[in-house]
Amino acid sequence: MVSINKVAIVGGTHGNEITGYYLLQKWQDSPELIQRPSLNTSTLLANPKAYEISRRYVDQDLNRQFARHNLEDPTLGGYEQNRAKVINQAIGPKGNPKSDLVIDLHTTTSNMGPTLLMPQSGEFYNKLAAYIKMQMPSVTIFRDEDHKSNDEHHLLATVGKYGVIVEVGPVPQAVLRHDVFQQTEQMVNTILDFAHLYNENNLPDLPRETEAFRFLQSLTLPLNEKGERIGMIHQSVQDSDFKALNPGDPLFQLFNGETITYAGDKTVYTAFVNEAAYYDKNLATSLMEKVVIINE
Structure with missing residues (x-):
């Protein structure tokens, strides 16, 4: 079993989704909240300039810049395209990552409730989906274009060995909601708990089948x-x-x-x-x- 050691929690990928920004502030003030005995967890603010101007992005959507051919293209020089290259080196690089698990925090104006997006498939993700649903039945599991290879996938979370997106709504852009904040924090803690138990080979008995939705x-x-x-x-x-x-x-x-x-x-x-x-x-x-x- 591949162990999970280095975990990167990323917030502010979209500058007007501020729940992640404020959770990063909370965890930076109290880092013990996101540590587990077998994990080395760090945080990263992905798009500080977009956060400063309270916009989704400055030049391009940052969460669409992480396909390998884009990361390796020196002619792509927009702010988010350059920022993607910096992030890739910090917590990747894609294909040989420093991070075993990337957790990217997002919110939506849609009425999706707490949702876990999984851009890849495999045994780790299957167990994670089952554990999340067992601990938080309100979470919806969303398989997001998991037919794509990791190299061609453009999402930030795919620069890690494993990666997921925590997506919670509804909440207006650039607004904090207590329930969305709590649900996001609970999901992150549940994912970290899972990763530690996975490392220790100490997961509880998990259901064999987990309902999910797959993008068409x-x-x-x-x-x-x-x-x-x-x-x-x-x-x-x-x-x-x-x-x-x-x-x-x-x-x-x-x-x-x-x-x-x-x-x-x-x-x-x-x-x-x-x-x-x-x-x-x-x-x-x-x-x-x-x-x-x-x-x-």
Whole structure:
């Protein structure tokens, strides 16, 4: 069994998701809170300039810069592209990382509750998913494009040997909510507990099957031929993250009064519904399929 020794907790990857920033401050003041006997845990503020201006990013989305070919491309010189290279050297580098586990902290304006995103698959992740669900039944497990190789995955968490994203909402951008803060902190502590027990080969009996959701595709808001929005998420879908969307269900409400229904041929599930950060790309929601993770 591969042991987990060095853990990096990253906050502020997006400058207007401030829960992670304030948790880093708390842990820097009281580092014993995130230490475990078999772990060496450190913290990193990923995007200080974006935090200072209370924006998601300065030039580019930092959490889209960590594919290996981008990290190795010297012509990419935007602030976040350079910042990604610095972070990769600090807690990576990708492919030969110093960090055994990266925990990247995020919040969302969508009604997703506490969610654990896993961008890779394997025995470690299967056991982690089972442990998290056993300790925190309210957590949703989200398998995020885990079909991609680690080299091509663009998320910051993938620079470690293992990496996960803690995503909690709803909370407005640049706002603190007590419940979101607590849920984020509890999830991090539960992940650290798991890593220590994993090292000690002392995990409790875990359920063999864990329900999860796997990303399929993103849908865009309805646009006209000029690229202008002509509608919005239907009220029956709003705030319904991880709920079923059936063929024929209302999906979008146009400004002219027309309702557009979901035209797929099977039931799917929504996530990141009406996420404010995705409006620059006119994204409306992600669609998921329900899967079962087998812990063997």
